[in-house]
Amino acid sequence: MRFDRDKLEALLGRIQHKMTLPRAPARTAAAAPLGAAAPLGSGGSHLPLELDEPGLDSLSPPAHGPGGANELDLDEPPESGRSRVRSAELLGSDDEADGHPPLTPPPESGEEPAPKVSIPRDPGPTMAQLGQTITLDEASGGVLELAEPAPPPSRRGVDQLEMSPPQVGYSEELPLPENAREELDRVRLGQSTEVGPTVHSRPVLSTNVVDFVSAVRSYQPETFLDLLDTSLRL
């Protein structure tokens, strides 16, 4: 009998310790009523003997039986989700009726209050970071005068400038562009600029047309001996 009491006390301490631990997020409202809340709601004071097992078993995912509520059936219509929520609401209402607070808050209970996070205030730069402090003189009470931007030149103002028209006409000595006559012919013929005539110009003669032929025949020695004799007669 004493053995059972010690065991129960140890079990009670373990349960209290578990109550202080944060709940795992996996055990949501859909799983908790089916796995844990139902025995509590039905039996109340009857604790299962499985509590002798190490406490970490409570973190294991609930068993998924062939007809379990967590089993996802893709063929089911979307309304099946609502039925599970409705069953959870019903189970939650039963727990409240029994006086036990629900292990997980119902969906309609709203958002859980966010944990309070303390953000340390920025104390500002230290004196070492600031370095030497320079005291600035206060600004004098002068008035800043901004120069007005120059107005953009208006077209009307340019037109009003005095202009002197050219007094002299085109000089007749100016040479024509090289392809001026060719372009004029193209326009007259109505041809496109890509099509041009093939011009075969007569080559420029580099020799003189007029030549003077001497009446005296130039000397052309037939043999080397003739050349030698001619040179000796000089």
Next chain:
Amino acid sequence: MTPRFDPTRAIVYDLSRGQLRDDEGQTRLNVPYFQLHRLCEQAGAPATADFGQALGADIGRRIRERLGSNVDVADVSVWTEHLGGHLALLGLGDLTLERWGRALVVRVVGAPVGSASLLSAVIAGALQRGLGRNVQIVPFEVEDAVALLVLSPETADRARALREAGESLGRVVEQLHRGSP
């Protein structure tokens, strides 16, 4: 058909005997030019001219023997080939023949420095022996070549006087043409 110049076995180096021989079996000697030039300067102009005349006479004899009956009717190109070939075998430069109006000019490029007098004697000896003409040479040094004006002994004296007066080859030839009939 006019025979071509043939330099085959023109000079034979017999290293076992330590001798140089030409194609006729005559003994040759390979000596540095500057040593020979020094010897000619010490020997004097008449001796150098005689030495060059002898060298040219041997060339004229060979050309005459080679050309045979064609020696008098051979054209300028034939003589350029033969006379230039023999001059090249002696190492006296590259010869070309030029005609300035009626004057004959022998131009030699690449001749040893200071060999104008020797070259003149060689060419004169070759023409005298080869064609039987008494010629004298008036040399003109033009840039990197030596131009040898071929004249008669009488005209050569006049040309030398013009050259000594500072006239160039062209001016001398022009003066000679004006004074000739």
